[in-house]
Amino acid sequence: MSATALGTSSQKSDSPEHVDQSSAPLHTEELLSVSHVSLSFGGVKAITDISFDIMKGEVRAIIGPNGAGKTSMLNVINGFYHPQEGVISFRGKKRRRMKPHQAAASGIARTFQNVALFKGMSTLDNIMSGRSLKMRRGFFWQMIHVGPARNEEIRHREKVEEIIDFLEIAHIRKQPVGKLPYGLQKRVELGRAMAMEPDLLLLDEPMAGMNLEEKEDMSRFIIDLNTEFGTTIALIEHDMGVVMDLADRVVVLDYGKKIADGTPEQVQSSQEVIDAYLGVGH
Amino acid sequence: MLYREAGQFKTSYAADQALLPIAQDRIGLFVILISAFLFIPAFTSDFFIGAIMIPFLVFALAAVGLNILTGYAGQLSLGTGAFMGVGAYSCYKLATYFPDTNIIILILCSGVFSAIAGIAFGLPSLRIKGLYLAITTLAAQFFLEWCFLRIEWLYNYNDSGAIEVPQRKLFDIAITGASASPVARYLVILSIVALLTLVAANVLRGRIGRSWMMIRDMDIAAELMGIRPLYAKLSAFAFSSYYCGVAGALMVFMWLGSAEVEAFDINHSFLILFMVIIGGMGSLTGCFMGAAFIWVLPVIIRAVPSMLGLDLIAATTEHITNIVIGVLIIFFLIVEPHGLARLWQIAKEKLRTWPFPYSST
Numbered sequence: 001m002s003a004t005a006l007g008t009s010s011q012k013s014d015s016p017e018h019v020d021q022s023s024a025p026l027h028t029e030e031l032l033s034v035s036h037v038s039l040s041f042g043g044v045k046a047i048t049d050i051s052f053d054i055m056k057g058e059v060r061a062i063i064g065p066n067g068a069g070k071t072s073m074l075n076v077i078n079g080f081y082h083p084q085e086g087v088i089s090f091r092g093k094k095r096r097r098m099k100p101h102q103a104a105a106s107g108i109a110r111t112f113q114n115v116a117l118f119k120g121m122s123t124l125d126n127i128m129s130g131r132s133l134k135m136r137r138g139f140f141w142q143m144i145h146v147g148p149a150r151n152e153e154i155r156h157r158e159k160v161e162e163i164i165d166f167l168e169i170a171h172i173r174k175q176p177v178g179k180l181p182y183g184l185q186k187r188v189e190l191g192r193a194m195a196m197e198p199d200l201l202l203l204d205e206p207m208a209g210m211n212l213e214e215k216e217d218m219s220r221f222i223i224d225l226n227t228e229f230g231t232t233i234a235l236i237e238h239d240m241g242v243v244m245d246l247a248d249r250v251v252v253l254d255y256g257k258k259i260a261d262g263t264p265e266q267v268q269s270s271q272e273v274i275d276a277y278l279g280v281g282h
Numbered sequence: 283m284l285y286r287e288a289g290q291f292k293t294s295y296a297a298d299q300a301l302l303p304i305a306q307d308r309i310g311l312f313v314i315l316i317s318a319f320l321f322i323p324a325f326t327s328d329f330f331i332g333a334i335m336i337p338f339l340v341f342a343l344a345a346v347g348l349n350i351l352t353g354y355a356g357q358l359s360l361g362t363g364a365f366m367g368v369g370a371y372s373c374y375k376l377a378t379y380f381p382d383t384n385i386i387i388l389i390l391c392s393g394v395f396s397a398i399a400g401i402a403f404g405l406p407s408l409r410i411k412g413l414y415l416a417i418t419t420l421a422a423q424f425f426l427e428w429c430f431l432r433i434e435w436l437y438n439y440n441d442s443g444a445i446e447v448p449q450r451k452l453f454d455i456a457i458t459g460a461s462a463s464p465v466a467r468y469l470v471i472l473s474i475v476a477l478l479t480l481v482a483a484n485v486l487r488g489r490i491g492r493s494w495m496m497i498r499d500m501d502i503a504a505e506l507m508g509i510r511p512l513y514a515k516l517s518a519f520a521f522s523s524y525y526c527g528v529a530g531a532l533m534v535f536m537w538l539g540s541a542e543v544e545a546f547d548i549n550h551s552f553l554i555l556f557m558v559i560i561g562g563m564g565s566l567t568g569c570f571m572g573a574a575f576i577w578v579l580p581v582i583i584r585a586v587p588s589m590l591g592l593d594l595i596a597a598t599t600e601h602i603t604n605i606v607i608g609v610l611i612i613f614f615l616i617v618e619p620h621g622l623a624r625l626w627q628i629a630k631e632k633l634r635t636w637p638f639p640y641s642s643t
Contacts, residue, residue: 101508101509104505157295157299
């Protein structure tokens with residue numbers, strides 16, 4: 001009973017393109033590794049001695065009950081929080097105390113649990129803003145906006161239009177995002193993160209508050225993003241069906257500690273995980 | 283009906299990203315520029331140009347400056363008057379030291395000093411947001427005002443404490459000083475304002491303008507997109523203060539002819555802020571609408587009683603003007619808190635589908 005409560009991975013093994021992935025260890029190159037990271041705010045320990053790694057090209061899920069430290073973990077990875085202990089290395093390079101914009105420059109993009117779009121800007125501008133780091137032209141060219149600055153703008157616009165096509169949001173291109181329905185806002189936010197062409201994409205509950213159809217759409221985008229563009233994805237999600245279907249490997253947190261790590265099947269059968277989600281019988 | 287872009291198909295991103303993608307807008311702007319450059323100097327009186335158009339343009343430029351900072355980059359500032367003062371006093375000093383250099387170049391350079399002041403007083407914005415930041419810019423206002431009053435070097439140690447504009451010529455036509463004709467001054471101001479507005483529009487639609495709006499809308503997400511808050515905020519302060527500085531220099535050199543420290547006091551900062559709020563935050567058109575509303579409308583209202591043949595004493599006219607303007611401000615802010623520019627935008631959207639409002643766009 002406990003295993004079914006956590007969802008099944010039946011769909012995943014059904015679809016042909018995933019068969020070889022689950023049978024052979026495709027992802028062997030390490031992209032990010034977190035080792036012995038601890039984070040506390042004053043006396044509150046948010047994360048205690050957590051270690052895990054993310055391989056290049058995989059979909060890695062981070063799950064756990066509310067308050068388990070999942071979002072804190074993402075915040076540590078992209079530099080919002082600085083852990084008191086532990087080492088994070090990204091693409092083989094160790095890093096300490098990194099600012100968010102430096103993390104962005106090194107190739108980490110992120111979406112937020114609560115949509116964090118630029119509300120006063122159009123869908124197009126929001127996604128264009130993801131290209132900021134890739135645009136180079138300085139103040140002088142921006143002022144006259146002919147020649148190099150304009151060509152650069154158009155070149156990036158082409159990329160952005162590809163993303164708009166991919167996410168099927170062409171009809172809302174010029175609309176201010178503040179007025180869009182929630183599901184579309186989430187999609188625009190994914191597009192904005194995609195525009196950065198990141199090596200590692202962190203998705204913080206990309207499907208929270210969505211209906212089944214929207215969830216299926218979003219799942220499709222995530223799978224395509226992973227298989228077609230080869231983007232490595234770390235994902236926090238509460239919908240276990242989605243997690244078990246999408247993720248190659250899952251890490252489970254509870255009260256800031258890691259309690260399980262492995263393939264969806266392994267995690268589902270772990271007694272500790274079942275206890276964390278369903279409680280311990282007395 | 284007027285605003286149907288039907289048939290105007292864009293076949294390139296360049297055309298789609300043009301400043302004014304709709305043909306009607308381009309025609310409209312062309313008509314406005316033609317009448318501003320040709321018809322107004324040719325057919326209107328010196329009073330109209332000197333008392334209405336010149337101040338209107340100066341204030342519009344200052345409002346553009348403040349709007350870049352407050353409307354686009356989201357940093358509230360109450361120091362506009364002081365930054366205009368920095369521009370005016372530096373232009374005065376520059377004119378003293380380089381008497382042979384063209385005054386237009388000096389005016390454009392004086393904005394640089396104001397930009398430096400803007401950066402210095404923008405530093406608290408890295409730690410402080412919103413109303414609290416407004417208070418720190420208030421410090422800029424009072425500190426700089428004190429400098430204008432106490433540092434005698436700034437006004438060349440003259441007894442009056444005022445800066446007097448020397449006469450300067452462009453192509454042998456006086457454009458500053460007492461003998462300069464309003465038309466000449468007007469044309470110089472108009473050219474500078476038109477040019478700087480175009481530059482602002484260009485910067486705002488590109489990478490840098492976008493980074494300011496990102497900081498305004500969601501600074502955390504902006505940082506994650508690789509925007510350095512330090513650089514984005516300070517560049518907004520610098521760019522904005524440059525505009526305020528040039529507006530200040532224009533105000534003294536091309537409009538007032540001489541000025542004391544009172545010309546740059548806190549009331550002035552508020553006046554510009556009201557123009558931005560009434561006109562519309564985050565809209566360049568709004569700056570001009572706001573400046574027109576706050577400056578031109580009172581002049582017109584003041585003229586109404588005499589036109590109607592009513593013989594009112596000046597004080598009564600002044601009170602009536604204040605009442606009417608106050609009521610209008612409240613009215614417009616209730617109808618549309620986002621300012622006149624938003625009203626104009628809504629009107630355009632309605633006009634697209636008029637007279638069939640239920641047809642989809």
